[in-house]
Amino acid sequence: MDHFSLKRSNAPDRGNSNLSSKVYVRSTKSGKVQKIVRELYLRQDIPCSSNLCRACLDIAPKDYTNKTASFVLSDTPAGSKNFPNGQYLVPDTNAFLTGMDLFEVETAFHDVIVLQTVLEEVKNRSLPLYHRLVALTKNEGKRFYVFFNEFRQETYISRGTGETINDRNDRAVRQAVQWYNTHIKEAIKARSKKQMRIPSVVMITDDRDNLRKAKAESIPAIKLSDFVSGLENADELLDMISAAQDQREVRSKQTEVFYPEHYSISKMMTGVKAGTMHQGIFNVSPYNYLEGSVHVPTFDKSLLVLGRENGNRAVSGDVVVVEVLPTDQWKAPSTKIIEEETLNKNDNAEIEDGETITSERERKALQEEVKRAHGQSSEGKPQPTARVVGIVKRNWRQYVGHIDQGSVRSTSKSSRQQQMVFLVPMDKRVPKIRIRTRQAGELLGQRVLATIDSWERNSRYPMGHFVRSLGELESKGAETEALLLEWDVQYKPFPKTVLDCLPAEGHDWKVPASTDDPGWKGRRDLRDLLVCSIDPPGCVDIDDALHARQLPNGNFEVGVHIADVSHFVKPNNAMDKEASQRGTTVYLVDKRIDMLPMLLGTDLCSLKPYVERYAFSVLWEVTPDADIVSAHFTKSVIRSREAFSYEQAQIRIDDDSHQDELTNGMRTLLMLSKKLKQKRYDAGALNLASPEVKVQTESETSDPVDVQTKKLLDTNSLVEEFMLLANISVAAKNYEAFPQTALLRRHAAPPKTNFEELSNQLKVKKGLELRSDSSKAVADSLDQCTDANEPFFNTLVRIMATRCMMSAEYFCAGTQAYPEFRHYGLASEIYTHFTSPIRRYADLEAHRQLAAAIDYEPLDASLQSKSKLEGVCKNINVRHRNAQMAGRASIEYYVGQALKGKDINEDGFVMKIFSNGFVVFVPRFGIESLIRLRDLAAPEPEAEFDAENYVLKIKGDVQRNIELFEKVTVRITDEVEESTGKRKVKLTLV
C-alpha cells in the first residue's frame, strides 16, 4: 500500500525549503474567531542593500524600467568606540519603542537596518510609532533600510516547539544580524583582498536575555543606552530615551499605588455593549484641571469626572470608558477656578513616597464643591458624575511646556547629574509631566518639547521624556514654533517631491497666448471684463475678483472669479497630498504657513492685477432688486484691472469724481450686496461677533507696536455677500451633480440647552429675553439685546452667543439627510466653500467637483468615494479648527508683547463669574482675562457668591459687588504667567 500523504510538508528538510507557513488566530469585529494559515514563500533575491556588496546588486529584483532600487546603506558607515571599523545598526523592537526620538535625531543613528520582524512588532505595539518609523525609512539622509528577513530564506526561522513568540522574534533578529555579518564579510572579500575595514552589524537591544544569548553566539550586540553614551552630546540624547522603561525597574521598589487598575479591554467592551459603561473622549475644563467631562451618546449632558482619582490617569483627549457614579455623588459643574500650580506648588518631582493621590488641599477644594452642590438646588442641577475605568486609546502627543523651576534641585549648568523635574505644559488641561534629565540647568527658562511615555498606577504624575528645546522662553521663534506644535500645524518647508509638481516655467509661467493651446480648451475668454479684486491691505494670495455690468434688459451681470487652483494641483500627486494634509493656510500675526507652495499661492494662481490668469467664474444675471435670474459656471481667463484694499475701494466708491466703468461696476456691486444682505437677514441669518483685533507691527522687525480692533467697511460686506452667493450657488450645483459625494459645509442648529445659561443671565440681569427656537428668533432677539447707556453691550451679547453655537463643519453629502445640510448661521439650505482654493483644501475639492459637474473634466476617483471624502472632511475640520486656534494664540501672544511694560486703564465688561474670581473682557484689545479674588487683595478676601443673581459680593477691604455684564475699569499690566511661561496680560480692578 502506498504511503502518500495529503499534508503539505512544513518541515524545512523535506524538499520544499522555500515554502513555509504562518498560523495565527484572528478575531473579527463581528466576534468570529478564525484560524488563519498563511503560506510563506521564501526567496533569495532580497538584497542586503549595502553599497559594499556587489553580489546583491545582481540578484536584486528589477522594476519595469529594468532598474534596481538604489542601495541604502553607506559603504563607509560611521564607527564608534566599540566598533571602530564602522557599524550598521539593527535595533530590536524595544529599542524603537523606547528610543524613537533618538533615532529621529539628524546627527546620529545612520545606516540602520530595520528588520521586518521588528517593524511588524512595532506596528502591533504602537501605531503612531510605526508611522514615525516608516517616515524615517523614507528619509534619504538617514539611510534606514527595511530588510524583509522573514521572506529571505537564510534569515527565516520557524518557531520551535514551546518557544514563545517573543523568544522566536528575538532569535530571528539574532539570526538576521549573524547573516548580515557573514554576508558583509564575504562581500568585502569578494571586492578586494586588501580591504581590512569590515563594518560590524550590531544588534541594539535592552533585553538582558537577548544580550546574553547574542554573546554566547558571538553576535555583536550592545545596549541602547551604552551605545548612546559613546556618542557626542550624549547627555541630550540620553534624555530622549523613553522613561517607560526606567519606570519598570523602579516598580519593584515602589509598592504604594495611587490609582485603581484599568479594566481589561474585553471587560470594557462587554460593559459598553451592555450599556453599563460608556465610551467617550475625556476633556478637561480649562478653568478647573480637576474637572473633566466625557460626552457619551447615552446622555444629553456630558458626564463629569471629578478629581484625579476618578480621572484615573486619563489625559485630556484620550478615549476612555467611564462608569456612572451613584446619584448621591452627582454634582453641579464647578463655579470655582482651580489651577494646578496654586494647589500643588510645592510638589517634589523626585520624591514620591508619602504623597497621596489627592493632596490635602485638593481634597479640601473638592469637598467645598460637593457641599455647594448639595446646599442649593434650584440653579445648577446636579449633573451625573462618572469615573474612568479604562482607557481605550491614548491620544498623547508631544507637549510644549517649560521646566518648573521649583522642581529643579541643582541649577548648575555644569552638573551632569540626572534629576527628575516637572515639565509644566502650556496646555493647562494636561498634568505636569515628570522628566528625567541631565541638563536641567540648561533647560530652565526654555521652551521644551516633551512627550508622555507612561502613567503607572504608582505615579501621581505621568512620566515622559525630553524631545528637544525650542529656544528661550518668550523669544519670538520659540513661541511661534511652540504654538504651531501645540496646534499641530505642519510648518516644515515643502519637500522636494511637492516642489517637483510645480510648473517647470516657475514665475515665468503665462497664460498661453494662442487660444488653440490645450490650456484654453473649455475656457471662456473673459479678458475684456472689467474685473477687480478687493482684499485686506498687503494681501498677496488673491483668491477672488469681481465684476458687474448692466445688461441691455436692465438686469445686471455679476461675476465672481476664483483662482483656478485645480488647474495646477492635480488630484493625488504629492502636492495634492501635502495640501490635503495641511488642509488650510494658517495665518499668524507675523507669519503665514501656506497650504500650497509660494509660487502658486502668491503668483501663478493669485489673481494679480494687470496680468492674465486662469480663473473659475460664476456668472449670474441679477435683477436690480438682487433676485437671481440665472447662474452660470465656467472656467475662464481673466485680467484683473486693479487690486484694491477694502479702504481704497471704499474711498473710490465714495468719491463721486470717479465715474469710470470700473468704479461704477463696484457701486453696482455695493448696491446689490446691500440688498442681498438684507435678504439674508430677513431669512434669519445671524450677525454674530467675535472679538477681532489687529496687531500693528513695525515693518522690519515685526515687533508689535499697537493693537486695534478691526474696522468693518461696506466693502468688506460687499465681498462677503458675493462670496456667500457663489458658495451657495456652487453647493447647489455640486449637490445636484453628485448627491452622494458633494463636499458641503453645514452648521448645525445649537441644542436649546446651549442657550439656557445665557438666556437666564440676560433675564436675571437685564430683563431681556433671548429666544432660541430658530435662527431667525435668535437674530431678532439679539437685535433687541441693547442697553441704551452701553453701545458695546449688544456686541458683548453677540460674542457670548457665538460661544453657544456649534462649530460649522465640512461633510460629504451622502452622510447626512438633506434637512441636516442647513447652515444655521447663514440661514442657507445648502452651503460649501468655493471661493478660497489657495488657502483652503475644501475649496479645491469643490472646484474639482464643479469642473466635473459642468463636464469640463472627469471627476477623479478619490472624489467619488464617500469613505475617502469622509476622511478628507474629518482632517480638514480638525485642521481648520487648529488653524483658528493657532491664529488666536498668536494674536494673544502679540497683544501681550505689544502691552509689554505698559500700564493702562481701560474699560472692560464682566463676562463670567466664579465663586473665587471673574472674567473680564476688554473690547479695546479683544482680550479676556481672569481676575482672581486673591489678586484683589492679600490675604484673599472673603466673598459670597450668589449664583442665582450672578453677583459676587466681595467682603473685607475691597467691599465691592461684582455683577455679570457690569462695566468695570481695569488696570492692564503684563506679567509672565508662572504656570505656562507665557507673557500674559494681567488685569486688576481699579
Next chain:
Amino acid sequence: MAPSQAAQVNLSPAELSFLRSSLSQTPPIRLDNTKGPRDFRSMVAEYDVLPSTNGSARIALDDGTEALVGVKAEVEKSLWRPNVEGRRALSIAAGDVDMTDDDKLESHDNKGKGQNSWIEISVEIPGYRDDDALPVFLASMLTESLLSSGELKDRLYINNRFHWKLGIDILLLSPPLSYPLALLSMTTHLALLTAHLPALKSEKDEDPLFDDDWDAAVPLYPKSDSSGGANVDKPPVIVLAMAVGPNIIFDPCKEELAVADAVLAIACAPSNASSTGPRIVSIRTIDPPSHLTPPAVPNAMNSATGGVAPASTAEALTQRELLSASGVWTPPRGGMKRDLIKRVSSMVVDKGGVAEEVIAALQAIEVG
C-alpha cells in the same frame, strides 16, 4: 435501526453458502485468510492534514476506502435559557452583566451546561445525496455516540453568553466498499483527539477574547486533567462486529457482511477511571445485507432436478425451515440473542479487549 446497503454483493447462493460455512468453522477462516476474527484491516492514518481546520484526520484502509474529517469551531452566542440559568440569565437580560467574584466556585464548572445543538455532523459519501438514508443514519449514529457521554458538549461552553459551535465534516473519499461506519468513527476520533481551540483570554461573562497565538491553543481533549490526574476523557470510537454461527468477527469486509447472522455497532469511550476498561456509550444493531440475498433452491424443491416445487409460500417456508442445516444457502432471519450481545460487548469492553486496542492504536498515531 440502520438501513441496509443499496449496493448488493454479487455472489451466487453457492458462494454465499461456502463463505458462511468457512466463517462459522472453529477457528473461522476469513476472506483474507491471514486475519483472525479480531483483526482489523490494516490502515494508514495521519492527522492535521487540513491546516486551516481546528483539527483534521485522514484514514485509508487497505481495501481502498478512505475518509477525511475536518473539525471547525466557531464562537456563537448562546440562547437565553431561563430554566437552566434562571437567576444569572435574568440579571443579564436586565442589562446587568454579572462580573462580581461571588460565582468563583462555579466558574470552572461547565458540567451540564453544554447543549446538543452545539455539535453538528455532516457526512458526505460519493454517489449519495445528503438526504439519502445512508449518510443521514451514519451522521446520526456518530452524533449519538459523541453526545452520549456529555463531556464534549460541556467542553464547548465558554461562558453564560457564548459557546463554541463544533462543525464536524466527514467525507468519504472512496465509494462505500464496506459498511463505512467504523472507518468514519475512527477518523472522527482522531480528528477530535488532535483538535485545538484558541486559548481564552477574557474572564467570566465578558465577550470572549482569544489569544492570537495558535501555539497557545488548548486541545479539545486535554492530555491530562488540570488536576494532573490521568482520568481524562477521550472521544468515543465505534467498532463493528458481526456474528456468524458461533463466531464473532470484527471489522467485517463487504463480502463477509453479506453472510452475517447479525451486525452490531458498539460505541465505546475510554473510562474515566483508569482501573476499569473502556465503557460502552451506545450500541446499535444493523440490519445485515445478508437478509436481502436471494435464497438458493434445494434439489428437493426444484422440479428440474426431480424435486417437487412447493404449492404455496407457506409450504415453501416450512420446507426451508427443515433444510436449514443442509448447507443450502438460506438468508438468515430473525434478530440477535441477548446472550450474543453480551458476548460481543464483553469482547469489546473487557480489559485488553478490542475497544482498548483500537483506542490505544489511534492514540499512538497522535503521540508517535
